[in-house]
Amino acid sequence: MMRRERAARLAIAVPMLLLALATIYPILFGLNVSLKTRKDYVLDRLGATQTINLQNYTDAWVNADMGRYFLNTITVTVVSVVLILLLSSMCGYALSHLSFRGSKVAFLIILTMMMIPFQVIMVPTVKVMNDFGLIDSFPGLIIAYVAQYLPFTVYFMTSYYSGIPKEMTEAARVDGNGLFGVWWRIMVPTGKPALISMGILNALFIWNDILIALLLMQSPEKRTVMVGVSTLRGQYPDNVPTYIAGVMLAVLPIIVIYLVFQRQITAGVTAGATKG
Numbered sequence: 215m216m217r218r219e220r221a222a223r224l225a226i227a228v229p230m231l232l233l234a235l236a237t238i239y240p241i242l243f244g245l246n247v248s249l250k251t252r253k254d255y256v257l258d259r260l261g262a263t264q265t266i267n268l269q270n271y272t273d274a275w276v277n278a279d280m281g282r283y284f285l286n287t288i289t290v291t292v293v294s295v296v297l298i299l300l301l302s303s304m305c306g307y308a309l310s311h312l313s314f315r316g317s318k319v320a321f322l323i324i325l326t327m328m329m330i331p332f333q334v335i336m337v338p339t340v341k342v343m344n345d346f347g348l349i350d351s352f353p354g355l356i357i358a359y360v361a362q363y364l365p366f367t368v369y370f371m372t373s374y375y376s377g378i379p380k381e382m383t384e385a386a387r388v389d390g391n392g393l394f395g396v397w398w399r400i401m402v403p404t405g406k407p408a409l410i411s412m413g414i415l416n417a418l419f420i421w422n423d424i425l426i427a428l429l430l431m432q433s434p435e436k437r438t439v440m441v442g443v444s445t446l447r448g449q450y451p452d453n454v455p456t457y458i459a460g461v462m463l464a465v466l467p468i469i470v471i472y473l474v475f476q477r478q479i480t481a482g483v484t485a486g487a488t489k490g
Contacts, residue, residue: 241465241469244458244461244462245462246262246263247259247263247454247455247458248270248271248455248458248459248461248462249263249265249266249267249268249270249455250263250265250267250270250455251265251267251455252453252454252455252456254267255454255455267455270453270455270456270458270459271459271462271463273456273459274446274456274457274459274460274463275463278442278445278446278460279434279435279442280439280442280443280460280463280464282435282437283437283438283439283441283442283443284439286352286436286437286438286439287421287438287439287440289352290352290355290356290359290420290438291417291420291421293356294356294359294360294363294416294420295413295416295417295420297356297360298359298360298363298364298367298412298413298416299367299409299412299413299416301360301364301368302364302367302368302370302371302412303371303397303401303402303405303409304397305324305368305371305372306368306370306371306372306374306375306401306405307371307375307396307397307401309321309368309372309375310372310375310376310378311375311378311380311383311401312393321372324365324368324369325365325369327365328365328366328369332362332425332426333425336425336426336429339358339361339429340429340430343357343358343430348430349430349432350430350431350432350433350436352436354430355426355427355430355431355438358426358430359420359423359426362426363416363419363420367412367416370408370412371405371408371409371412374405374408375401375404375405378400378401378404378405382400382404383396383400383401386399386400410475414471414472414475417471418468418471418472421439421440421467421468422440422468423438423440424440424441424444427440427441428441428444439464440464442460442464443460443461443463443464446460446461
């Protein structure tokens with residue numbers, strides 16, 4: 215029996231270890247290349263660096279204006295995530311605990327929106343944004359992100375809130391709370407794990423986005439960090455280490471956020487799946 219358990223654990227551990235190595239290796243490889251000089255990279259592209267050349271990071275940050283790109287991305291990400299969480303929490307409360315005509319139809323529409331990839335609607339999206347004068351503006355980009363990532367978050371919050379007994383909200387109504395009071399005092403605190411999880415995931419999605427930002431933001435000074443990194447290759451065509459240094463700067467916040475909040479992400483997603 216003990217041998218079977220060990221064999222089963224080994225059968226699970228080995229693939230997971232290989233998957234972890236496959237995930238970590240590109241990061242380590244990129245870090246290694248980013249610390250090389252251009253000469254060292256040309257002479258030995260795959261070998262371990264013998265020097266620590268931080269000038270690549272300085273060039274990527276200063277000369278490529280990465281600081282401005284970071285500020286743009288942080289602003290857009292924070293505002294978009296806050297709006298997504300507020301709207302999804304309210305919609306989730308309404309769809310899970312309030313009985314009104316058309317609630318089931320609204321939920322089906324949300325499910326349908328989740329199944330439509332952005333590539334299918336990107337031309338109409340750009341046309342509508344252009345008609346409203348929102349091209350090349352941060353409000354337009356924020357609206358596009360909210361529209362893109364709100365349906366899944368609403369679905370998740372509806373699933374999570376469905377596991378909360380209606381007796382809790384009814385008791386709060388008896389105590390004199392209105393709809394807003396029940397949402398703020400009951401639903402928001404109770405749904406905190408799911409909200410944190412969705413906030414982190416949406417922040418990662420928005421930070422990593424290239425397509426939407428590339429379509430809507432035309433001015434170089436309004437680029438997001440991932441779009442800015444994509445242009446580094448053209449600025450440094452013969453200096454791969456500097457380009458990779460810019461990539462490492464762009465992905466560093468994502469790695470840090472995931473490492474710090476991985477437990478919250480897992481707990482929120484697991485709780486949402488269990489309640490749903």
